[in-house]
Amino acid sequence: MKSEGVWESCDMQWCLSQAKGSLDDDVTEADIISTLEFNHTGELLATGDKGGRIVIFQQEIENKRQPQYRSEYNVYSTFQSHEPEFDYLKSLEIEEKINKIRWIPQKNAAHFLLSTNDKTIKLWKISERDKRPEGYNLKEEDGRYRDPSTVTSLRVPVFRPMDLMVEASPRKVFANAHTYHINSVSVNSDNETYLSADDLRINLWHLEITDRSFNIVDIKPANMEELTEVITAAEFHPHQCNTFVYSSSKGTIRMCDMRASALCDKHSKMFEEPEDPSNRSFFSEIISSISDVKFSHSGRYMMTRDYLSVKIWDLNMESKPVETYQVHEYLRSKLCSLYENDCIFDKFECCWNGNDSMVMTGSYNNFFRMFDRDHRWDVTLEASRENSKPFQVIKPRKVCAGGKRKKDEISVDSLDFNKKILHTAWHPQDSIIVVATTNNLYIFQDKMN
Amino acid sequence: MFERCSKSWRAQRSEPGGGADGDDSLYPIAVLIDELRNEDVQLRLNSIKKLSTIALALGVERTRTELLPFLTDTIYDEDEVLLALAEQLGNFTMLVGGPEYVHCLLPPLESLATVEETVVRDKAVESLRKISQEHSPVDLEVHFEPLVKRLASGDWFTSRTSACGLFSVCYPRVSSTVKAEIRQHFRTLCSDDTPMVRRAAASKLGEFAKVLELDYVKSDIISLFTALASDEQDSVRLLAVEACVSIATLLPQEDLETLVMPTLRQAAEDKSWRVRYMVADKFSELQKAVGPEITKNDLVPAFQNLLKDCEAEVRAAAANKVKEFCENLPEDSREQIIMTHILPCVKELVSDTNQHVKSALASVIMGLSTILGKDNTVEHLLPLFLAQLKDECPEVRLNIISNLDCVNEVIGIRQLSQSLLPAIVELAEDAKWRVRLAIIEYMPLLAGQLGVEFFDEKLNTLCMAWLIDHVYAIREAATCNLMKLVEKFGAEWAQNTIVPKVLGMANDPNYLHRMTTLFCINALSEACGQEITTKQMLPVVLKMSNDQVANVRFNVAKSLQKIGPVLDSNALQTEVKPVLEKLATDTDMDVKYFAQEAISVLALA
DSSP: OOOHHHHHHSSOOEEEEEEESOOOSSOOGGGOEEEEEEOTTSSEEEEEETTSEEEEEEEEEOOSSOTTSSEEEEEEEEEEOOOOEEETTTTEEEOOOOOEEEEEOOOSSSEEEEEEOSSOEEEEEEEEEEEEEEOOSSBOTTSOBOOGGGOOSOOOOEEEEEEEEEEEEEEEEEOSOOSSOOOEEEEOTTSSEEEEEOSSEEEEEETTOOSOOEEEEEOOOSSGGGOOOOEEEEEEOSSOTTEEEEEETTSOEEEEETTTOSSOOSOSEEEOOOOOGGGOOTTHHHHHSOOEEEEOTTSSEEEEEOSSEEEEEETTOOSSOSEEEESOGGGGGGHHHHHHTTGGGOOOOEEEOTTSSEEEEEOBTTEEEEEETTTTEEEEEEOOSTTOOTTSBOOOOEEEOSSSOOTTEEEGGGOOTTSBOOEEEEOSSSSEEEEEOSSOEEEEEEOOO | OHHHHHHHHHHHHHSTTTTSSSOTTHHHHHHHHHHTTOSSHHHHHHHHHTHHHHHHHHHHHHIIIIIHHHHHTGGGSOHHHHHHHHHHHTTOGGGGTSGGGGGGGHHHHHHHTTSSOHHHHHHHHHHHHHHHTTSOHHHIIIIIHHHHHHHHTOSSHHHHHHHHTTHHHHGGGSOHHHHHHHHHHHHHHHTOSSHHHHHHHHHHHHHHHHHSOHHHIIIIIHHHHHHHHTOSSHHHHHHHHHHHHHHHHHSOHHHHHHHTHHHHHHHHTOSSHHHHHHHHHTHHHHHHHHHHHHIIIIIHHHHHHHHTOSSHHHHHHHHHTHHHHHHTSOGGGHHHHIIIIIHHHHHHHHTOSOHHHHHHHHTTGGGHHHHHHHHHIIIIIHHHHHHHHTOSSHHHHHHHHHTHHHHHHHHOTHHHHHHHHHHHHHHHTOSSHHHHHHHHHHHHHHHHHHOHHHIIIIIHHHHHHHTTOSSHHHHHHHHHHHHHHHHHHOHHHIIIIIHHHHHHGGGOSSHHHHHHHHHHHHHHHHHHOHHHIIIIIHHHHHHHTTOSSHHHHHHHHHHHHHHGGGSOHHHIIIIIHHHHHHHTTOSSHHHHHHHHHHHHHTTOO
């Protein structure tokens, strides 16, 4: 790890531009943010929560009052995507929690997104309306009926401008195809199909067909007692319509070619790093489980996140990652207590910046990490209102792994493991990042030079 | 909502003094217009479907100046409303004042052609194509063609996909400068950034090629076709296969080899199974389009490869085409090609690892016997049929059995009967009731081909066993089967073989079986005729009116109603009437109900 001096000499410095959500420490379960996703232009940002709601923020282009901010995100639309349900056949509650949101590439003036909970995927349309019809024949605009004897000629209604209204309407419901919990959805570059993955299977859907899907991967063993691994995430390649990858709880990533056969049980590539025998412990398998996999925008690389690190893989090299970044190596000595408080099973996600030169992922104590791939430096930042004043560059944080604690350093023992950043998102073009703490949303921008 | 709304104005109208002056004929129209913006989708839909009524009432002038502008802005509505609107507008020419004013319909259809729902867009395009024919050549250039251009260069891909379907309708009727522009627009869309638009262009390529001058087909279309056929998106490449059929039909035979075949060969060996599947699926059309010579030299080996493809989906699609492909082979070399090239592959498919492949083959393989004739069938095909009849997958066996008629014509079914029987028996006892149901449905056909003797000896017991199957659908189908058998073999046969067994079940301890007797009688009485019905069936039915189970008793009433028309009036009056009257006083209300219904239907009251 490089010193802070290197960081400061770099030109990317972040300031907090917006913090959204309740200031109250008392967190309502339903308000916990469960997913974040920018659309393809970055103009819209969707968040999903445990209460099944989706909030969409829109970027206000050019804010004249505060010129130091290029733009601000404000609420555009809020709607209830999923409701709690009960599966009577299996006596199981189905949570309304939004597991994933994926935007569909824009096809007309309206915006579309896929949202999923554990079982059901929905296609939502978010559209604007700025006109409404006026003029009835048999009643007044306020609903009172006219004396019909006064109706002597026909009136055709006319559209008149009105205040802008944003509507979210459910367009398609893709249900009943998953026995296990859905962890991923990913839209294909052909813009007409998408995949959905649960613990053991991956299905392929057509965006316009809800009553059938094709199973493309099934890793369910005939005897469930022989089950040794589950699918943790899956994603389509950004450009090659036939390629997708899925990651497993054993730390491997399999790449499949849909051209080769209809069933992709046989992978075309398997990415796996041999385990370092010196690091082997009781927790090895748990911490090697991959919690997220993301292709780079270029389609050349993919990034995986496991419990302690982020790895970048070149799609042409299966044997080992081309880059490995330690997210919070200081936790390696704490795995025992992290196992006891279940934190070791936390599923951290990761994201790329717009030109694939940097990656970001979350950690504990509301810290999040960024790694610059070209300059090989990294930084820890904190999402907090207290330590970040508007327009001011936020100071990097440092965790003291042992030995003597320096000024400004935080000791590992004082990290708060209840404050975790699982979800982060990077604007597809600009230097704007979004970080979700439990029920708050922090938006940072790089300082304008 | 409609109820409430219409009732309330009716209520107002009926008030004394009210409504005397209003124009009564306006009300229904006024309601329809108001309901164009009702909250209830069903009512809006209703109004849109009566749009012509509204337009008639408004007259052509107001339809053009008021109704159409309103409809142009209605694109926020539900898909089903928009779909109905798009359809209506295709038939609206007279209502806006005839062909002279038909261009007034373009704005609403243009906005419908950009919505995200494919069915709506497709319908809007269909209507646009329809009304394009009603434009004069001048209007087509002044109004229609600019619309096509606007759509083709729209910001959103929805509008660009819609444009793809409109080029072919205006191309033949515009000047050569405009034609050049249209070709240019089509070219641009073929290399659009979004796969959606390229797919739309690829799927309209064949249609567009048909209206182009042959020179342009050779210069423009072929290069577009080649480009689309090697697109990076599998979904675009596979659509190019479809276009291949139309393009090949347009070109003179001598150009096919250089202009089309390289692409087709490439598609048949595409890395993606979906593209190869498409080739297999369109094989018969391709074969017809390229003609006999290329078929012999190129398509035969290609077809062999598809039959041996590594992906089962492709093999199944190809297997489905075996018969058609063989039929369409040039007559002079047909038999030789089949025997040396196709049959070896077919033999392998019979023992394919995938059951869909085998059942696809089983559904067409029998058709080869008519093409190959008696001797080849006996020597080469019969072993394959027999192997498939013993296949572990019931669907394969069923598909063979369901196509027996083709073989029957060539070699007679006797050759097969030894193997047929065990196959039928096994299917008849299959654990899956849908399989049992399927084989029952082939029984009348089999009975007809195997003859009454064979049937009595081997199959009769099966047919009777189905009557006491534990699944109702099977018992029902078995009943229907008996009726068809009687129609085939006659009343006398029924009296000797079926009726005694059916009537015997009337004493079965299981009430469901007793009811089956009644259902059989319902089905058989007509086919068996008056004598058997009166003498043998009626006494049994009447006796069952004393059954302790109410379900049986009310089915007796229903049966009597059903067989009544077959009986003579004497039997009706002296035998049926007293029993129905007794049932009409039954303690069970359903029994009473059906008894009374029977009495009134048979007019016995």
